[in-house]
Amino acid sequence: MKLTILGCYAATPRTITNPTSQVLEIRNRMFLIDCGEGTQVQLRKNKIKFSKINHIFISHxxxxxxxxxVGLISTFMLLNRQTDLHIYGPKGIKEIILLQLRFSNSFTGYNLYFHELTATESEIIYEDEKVIVKTIPLKHRIYTNGFLFQEKIGDRKLNVQAVEKYEIETCYYQNIKNGKDITLDNGTIIPNETLTFDPIPPKSYAFCSDTMYDETIIPIIQNADILYHETTFLETEADKAEKTMHSTAKEAAQIATKANIKQLILGHYSTRYSNIELFKDEAQTIFPNVLLADDGKSFEFD
Amino acid sequence: MKLTILGCYAATPRTITNPTSQVLEIRNRMFLIDCGEGTQVQLRKNKIKFSKINHIFISHxxxxxxxxxVGLISTFMLLNRQTDLHIYGPKGIKEIILLQLRFSNSFTGYNLYFHELTATESEIIYEDEKVIVKTIPLKHRIYTNGFLFQEKIGDRKLNVQAVEKYEIETCYYQNIKNGKDITLDNGTIIPNETLTFDPIPPKSYAFCSDTMYDETIIPIIQNADILYHETTFLETEADKAEKTMHSTAKEAAQIATKANIKQLILGHYSTRYSNIELFKDEAQTIFPNVLLADDGKSFEFD
Incomplete structure (x- = not known):
């Protein structure tokens, strides 16, 4: 699992910082999460192939x-994209995009599917054989969702030495990886744990931006490996955080502690702070494993 | 008069090039012309004060x-702008912007005036005591206007030595600058041309992007000092220019010649060309005074 931060600053794009967007690579899928102005240039700068993005999740x-x-959708069109593109986001997103395409008399040569969200409870919005994505309803000034990306438990790993030792034919390998025991020609039963190792533990990534401090998300993100949680402000500006329905670094750390998260990543910093290390310092008074997102930074989780 | 190019490349924003946007400073007014994705960052890079922009002209x-x-309008809001903002652009622009502000539950603290354009003949869309702006109806795939910015003829310039010689009181100066003769106490009439110099010749700037080759614009832009004319393609791609309703460098030069333009500026280059000097070379086979626009470049016209 690899996370690339394209932008992680609040409010307006500036010469040196970008608004929210990130790319999550998970089990060979590439998901784009949020898409502030300038995201397509950030994708180019970070050498992420446009053609690999088939699913875009918009929080609010x-x-x-x-x-x-809308610019990214248009660029896909100019690049003659043929592959389906799926957009997951709040109701209204379809109207906004299609209105602009209509006035520019543009038609995408690829299928553009909108999955508009209205639920206020967590729901599964994407699922395939390897990955599942659920919403994390957040509390912000307008309807907002975070997203929980979970790997599914994969096949058990084949113990190659063991299967060769028992001269098991390859046609049985998938059954073995699925957890089945094997009966040899002489009637001996070889238990599955002799022939396999445990599968790679599935990982999960929770993206929560923007939101005020909200404990109702804890059961949804409980035990996640990685939590990206917004922290627009420090505690010194807790009044501003409350007024604008954002979180402080301390509050993000409290959520991480209570949800038993392994690794917290902070982002969505207000541009009023010139030193983002202060966010880490504040969060670490509560929770030890803190990383700071920054534009162009990548995190690999093995 | 000063023109700053924020972006002058066609189609998609890239790491090193920006889509169309430029700032025209004319008689102490600052007009923003077109506003591709990333314009607010380009304004910052070029150190143009957001607060000086009160009028934005959108071609199509x-x-x-x-x-x-929409991002620039939102940033103005976040920066707590109070001054009126006027947007001139095709019908539909108001619906597109307001729809997005509505879904984000945002309200500008300043007055936002939309001047939606539908006319297919040139019309005056802005006028004050020093500047007049007219549309230049263009031929493109959708409804498109260029804009002709014209300085008005200013007051005659006072000949300070002359008015002091005749001991004329300062309360008569404005009358003199308006072209009036002066009668001295002894009855002598001093003709205006003795007391003044000719006013600074008014300048005009014609912005034409995007358009196919179209001679119907010639009477509108006739004798303009500066013409910015798109040239998405070179003659080697004339078929693509025709198909997409764009112009070649040669065609831009032909328009400049026939309209008796003093200075031609080329821009809106297709990103397929790595060397934009080729556009200048092609145009100069027809018209000598050619400048190449480029992102971040400024032109001063005295």
Whole structure:
């Protein structure tokens, strides 16, 4: 699992910082999460192939989280994309995008599917054989969702030495990886744990931006490996955090502690702070494993 | 008069090039012309004060000319702008912007005036005591206007030595600058041309992007000092220019010649060309005074 931060600053794009967007690579899928203005240039800068993005998740309809979407959709069109593109986001996103395409008399040569979200309880919005994505309903000034990306438990890993020792034919390998025991020609039963190792433990990534401190998300993100949680402000500006329905670094750390998260990543910093290390310092008074997101930074989780 | 190019490349924003946007400073007014994605960052890079922009002219509703507008309007809001903002652009622009503000539950603290354009003949869309702006109806795939910015003829310039010689009181100066003769106490009439110099000749700037070759614009832009004319393609790709309703460098030069333009500026290059000097070379086979626009480049016209 690899996370690349394209932008992680709040509010307006600036010469040196970008609004929210990130790419999650998980089990060979590539998911784009939020798409602030300038995201397509950030994708180019970070050498992420446009063609690999087939699913885009938009948390909410504030500009710093989606104003780059219509441009990216248009660029896909100009690049003659043929593959389906799926957009998951709040109701209204379809109307906004299609209105702009209509006035520009543009038609995508690829299928554009909108999955508009309205639920206020967590729901599964994407699932395939390897990955599942659920919403994390957040509390912000407008309808907002975070997203929980979970790997599914994979096949058990074949113990190659063991299967060769018992001269098991390859046609049985998938059954073995699925957890089945094997009966040899002489009637001996070889238990599955002799022939396999445990599968790679599935990982999960929770993306929560933007939100005020909200303990109702804890059961949804409980035990996640990685939590990206917004922290627009420090505790010194807790009044501003409350007024604008954002979180402080301390509050993000409290959520991470209570949800038994392994690794917390902070982001969505207000541009009023010139030193983002202060966010880490504040969070670490509560929770030890803190990383700071920054534009262009990648995190690999093995 | 000063022109600053924020972006002058066609189609998609890239790491090193930006879609169309430029700032025209004329008689102490600052007009923003087109507003592709990333324009607000380009304004910052070029150190242009956001607060000086009160009028934005949008040629047409293709993304590379206006996808940065909603973000700029939102940033003005976040910066607590109070001054009126006027947007001139094709019908539909108001619906697109207001829909996005509505879904983000945002309200500008300043007055936002939309001047939606539908006319197919040139019309005056802005006028004050020093400047007049007219549309230049263009031929493109969707409804498109260029804009002609004209300085008005200013007051005659006072000949300070002359008015002091005749001991004329300062309360008569404005009358003199308005062209009036002066009668001295002894009855002598001093003709105005003795007391003044000719006013600074008014300048005009014609912005034409995007358009196919179209001679119907010639009477509108006739004798303009500066013409910015798109040239998406070179003659080697004339078929593509025709198909997409764009112009070649040669065609831009032909328009400049026939309209008796003093200075031609080329821009809106297709990103397929790595060497934009080729556009200048091609245009100069027809018209000598050619400058190449490029992102971040400024032109001063005295």
């Amino acid at each position: 309809l504030h500009g710093d989280h989606f104003y780059g979407l | 509703l293709h993304g590379d000319h206006f996808y940065g507008l």
